[in-house]
Amino acid sequence: MINITFPDGSVRQYEAGVTPLDIAKSISEGLARNVLSAKVNDKVVELYRPVNEDATVQLLTWNDEEGKDTFWHTSAHLLATALEQLYPGIKFGFGPAIENGFYYDIDFMDYQVSSEDFPKIEKRMMELVQAKTPITRREVSKAEAIDFFTKKGDQYKLERISELNDGEISFYESGTFTDLCRGPHLVDFSPIKAVKLINLAGAYWRGDEHRPQLTRVYAISFPKKKELDEYLVMLEEAKKRDHRKLGKELNLFMFNDIVGKGLPIWLPKGTELRMRLQAFLSKIQKRYGYKQVITPHIGGKQLYVTSGHWDHYGADSFRPITTPEEGEEYLLKPMNCPHHCMIYKNEPRSYKDLPLRLAEFGTVYRYEQSGELHGLTRVRSFTQDDAHIFCRPDQVKDEFIKVMEIIEIIFKALSFENFEAQISLRDPNDTAKYVGSDENWAKAEAAIVEACKEKNLPAKVEYGEAAFYGPKLDFMVKDALGRRWQLGTIQVDYNLPERFELEYIGSDNQKHRPVMIHRAPFGSMERFCAVLIEHTGGKFPLWLTPEQFIILPVSEKYVDDARAMLAKLEDMDLRGIIDERSEKIGRKIRDAELGKYPFMLIMGEKEVGEGTVSVRRQGAGDMGAMTPEAFAKMISEEIEKVL
RNA sequence: GCUGCAGUAGCUCAGCUGGUAGAGCGCAUCCUUGGUAAGGAUGAGGUCACCGGUUCAAAUCCGGUCUGUAGCUCCA
Numbered sequence: 210m211i212n213i214t215f216p217d218g219s220v221r222q223y224e225a226g227v228t229p230l231d232i233a234k235s236i237s238e239g240l241a242r243n244v245l246s247a248k249v250n251d252k253v254v255e256l257y258r259p260v261n262e263d264a265t266v267q268l269l270t271w272n273d274e275e276g277k278d279t280f281w282h283t284s285a286h287l288l289a290t291a292l293e294q295l296y297p298g299i300k301f302g303f304g305p306a307i308e309n310g311f312y313y314d315i316d317f318m319d320y321q322v323s324s325e326d327f328p329k330i331e332k333r334m335m336e337l338v339q340a341k342t343p344i345t346r347r348e349v350s351k352a353e354a355i356d357f358f359t360k361k362g363d364q365y366k367l368e369r370i371s372e373l374n375d376g377e378i379s380f381y382e383s384g385t386f387t388d389l390c391r392g393p394h395l396v397d398f399s400p401i402k403a404v405k406l407i408n409l410a411g412a413y414w415r416g417d418e419h420r421p422q423l424t425r426v427y428a429i430s431f432p433k434k435k436e437l438d439e440y441l442v443m444l445e446e447a448k449k450r451d452h453r454k455l456g457k458e459l460n461l462f463m464f465n466d467i468v469g470k471g472l473p474i475w476l477p478k479g480t481e482l483r484m485r486l487q488a489f490l491s492k493i494q495k496r497y498g499y500k501q502v503i504t505p506h507i508g509g510k511q512l513y514v515t516s517g518h519w520d521h522y523g524a525d526s527f528r529p530i531t532t533p534e535e536g537e538e539y540l541l542k543p544m545n546c547p548h549h550c551m552i553y554k555n556e557p558r559s560y561k562d563l564p565l566r567l568a569e570f571g572t573v574y575r576y577e578q579s580g581e582l583h584g585l586t587r588v589r590s591f592t593q594d595d596a597h598i599f600c601r602p603d604q605v606k607d608e609f610i611k612v613m614e615i616i617e618i619i620f621k622a623l624s625f626e627n628f629e630a631q632i633s634l635r636d637p638n639d640t641a642k643y644v645g646s647d648e649n650w651a652k653a654e655a656a657i658v659e660a661c662k663e664k665n666l667p668a669k670v671e672y673g674e675a676a677f678y679g680p681k682l683d684f685m686v687k688d689a690l691g692r693r694w695q696l697g698t699i700q701v702d703y704n705l706p707e708r709f710e711l712e713y714i715g716s717d718n719q720k721h722r723p724v725m726i727h728r729a730p731f732g733s734m735e736r737f738c739a740v741l742i743e744h745t746g747g748k749f750p751l752w753l754t755p756e757q758f759i760i761l762p763v764s765e766k767y768v769d770d771a772r773a774m775l776a777k778l779e780d781m782d783l784r785g786i787i788d789e790r791s792e793k794i795g796r797k798i799r800d801a802e803l804g805k806y807p808f809m810l811i812m813g814e815k816e817v818g819e820g821t822v823s824v825r826r827q828g829a830g831d832m833g834a835m836t837p838e839a840f841a842k843m844i845s846e847e848i849e850k851v852l
Numbered sequence: 853g854c855u856g857c858a859g860u861a862g863c864u865c866a867g868c869u870g871g872u873a874g875a876g877c878g879c880a881u882c883c884u885u886g887g888u889a890a891g892g893a894u895g896a897g898g899u900c901a902c903c904g905g906u907u908c909a910a911a912u913c914c915g916g917u918c919u920g921u922a923g924c925u926c927c928a
Binding site: 323324407408409410411412413416417418422423424425427457458464466470516517518521522525526543544546573575577578579580581582583587676678700727761763764765766791792793794795796797798799800801802803809811813814815823825830831 | 853854855856857863884885886887888889890891901918919920921922923924925926927928
């Protein structure tokens with residue numbers, strides 16, 4: 210008998226050689242039906258793999274990330290099995306489970322496959338499911354593996370095998386399809402009740418653009434048909450929140466071919482929104498001791514040669530601007546820090562002056578590859594809510610905490626709750642590729658980790674992800690379609706102070722080198738607004754929205770009264786517009802609802818007589834009549850609650 | 853940058869295998885002056901992204917370019 214320990218700490222005894230499926234059956238019928246794979250001593254395995262000695266066992270279902278992984282990974286094999294039957298001779302790259310579904314990278318050889326073929330492929334997949342094709346695992350020798358795929362002519366699998374050692378190679382067979390795979394997998398295809406191919410996209414073999422491009426087939430599958438339907442509805446809903454669509458509908462921003470791709474133009478309403486965000490941050494920064502500065506949009510090339518950016522990124526950036534003056538070259542500013550370094554250098558600094566916090570809403574220009582451009586989230590001209598903190602090494606942690614507080618205030622005001630934080634530290638095995646002393650790195654890395662601990666911020670630590678010039682802390686959020694974008698960032702920098710020979714006079718009357726912290730709570734105004742648009746679905750919080758209300762006169766007779774009311778509300782620091790069209794009130798309400806104005810103020814004979822407005826809240830309906838003063842009070846109270 | 857897909861009115865889109873353009877919304881004018889999610893009539897508006905080719909004839913077929921889009925790669 211062996212002891213099996215469960216995640217809750219309980220222990221049961223079983224015969225040696227018991228399988229996870231047996232264990233599930235011994236617990237309950239339902240569990241046995243739903244279990245997908247099992248985690249035995251921290252390794253996920255198939256349900257038929259015997260357990261021969263004492264172990265901890267966690268039975269994995271659809272509700273466990275790892276259970277889903279097994280499910281989708283097997284679905285990828287189902288896809289491959291179907292594709293190989295439909296397109297004999299195709300070659301297979303990798304086919305993993307991903308965050309939402311799975312994909313398989315395929316070399317389709319001479320076959321032309323398009324999304325029109327999806328139904329056919331899905332149909333074949335479901336036929337294989339119904340056939341209850343078992344999936345069997347087999348350990349093979351390296352020689353056997355090489356032999357098999359040589360015969361098959363699959364150079365991709367052969368390349369992968371060449372990196373593996375004898376004794377760690379396994380094959381999985383699902384009917385007609387045999388794949389090199391580590392597993393684990395479902396026992397057979399039958400739990401897969403619904404599949405949907407999502408799209409096709411090119412993907413380089415092993416992500417290398419110099420290697421062949423395969424066709425990546427994205428798909429998703431579910432244990433219940435209903436879950437697939439819900440997922441598809443969710444996708445549709447997400448598309449409605451896409452900031453590119455809402456930006457057009459709400460007249461926030463535009464692009465124009467002649468102006469140039471990746472160069473966003475902010476329309477009046479979008480500008481309102483952005484200015485308000487900037488004013489909000491400026492106010493907080495003032496409280497935290499930042500000094501606002503303004504620097505030019507271009508800078509002498511030497512500035513960026515000194516900073517090192519020219520060497521690093523110059524070849525892939527906008528070409529230098531030349532002048533009639535022989536040999537004179539300027540760069541469109543790709544970042545603000547070198548300018549700020551020059552401000553630091555402009556006068557001698559004492560340790561008493563530090564930290565010096567220079568802030569700028571600085572517009573920068575970067576030549577992003579055309580395939581990378583994406584709405585407002587990836588553009589070639591954007592404005593960073595940038596600031597550089599010049600401080601002593603012993604001040605890093607305190608400054609870090611203060612920046613984290615600013616980010617906290619912002620995220621809270623906008624109810625960004627689903628963000629992820631990542632601490633990027635240097636690769637401990639390759640410290641040579643980083644600049645700065647070991648001592649300073651150790652100090653800064655510890656400062657970041659401690660700051661997160663102190664602020665109770667759950668952050669994932671990634672080694673080797675630090676920039677060459679210093680460790681950093683990034684804040685990431687997902688957009689409507691589940692893509693992850695980096696917003697706020699705090700980065701420690703030892704490189705620029707060195708390159709620009711920044712100094713301060715310490716209390717010991719000696720010269721010392723300050724540490725620089727780059728930070729941008731929003732990241733860029735463009736990207737932040739994009740995420741904000743998707744987060745709110747265009748229904749911005751009251752304090753931010755370009756128009757807080759729209760006055761709807763019941764008929765044209767009351768337009769003059771509406772104008773007087775607007776003036777009165779504007780005097781009370783509210784903002785709104787009037788719908789002066791000759792339309793019936795029902796129509797005006799409908800349009801205002803669709804236009805996402807937070808409040809509709811209806812004015813007719815009754816209200817004009819009483820000196821009130823009838824308030825209707827977007828999405829919630831009639832709230833009754835109130836005086837403009839009462840309305841203003843209600844709005845300001847609501848705003849105070851969030852800010 | 854690479855690969856797939858797409859580009860028709862301000863917006864969303866229809867236009868089968870080639871026969872010289874349509875709808876809804878929006879806009880303009882007029883009628884209507886209305887009470888909590890679409891009142892009515894009339895009208896304007898398009899080199900069918902651009903350039904070239906095939907054809908008696910191209911929005912439609914072919915090639916190229918541009919732009920968008922899905923991914924890959926990159927990202928200070």
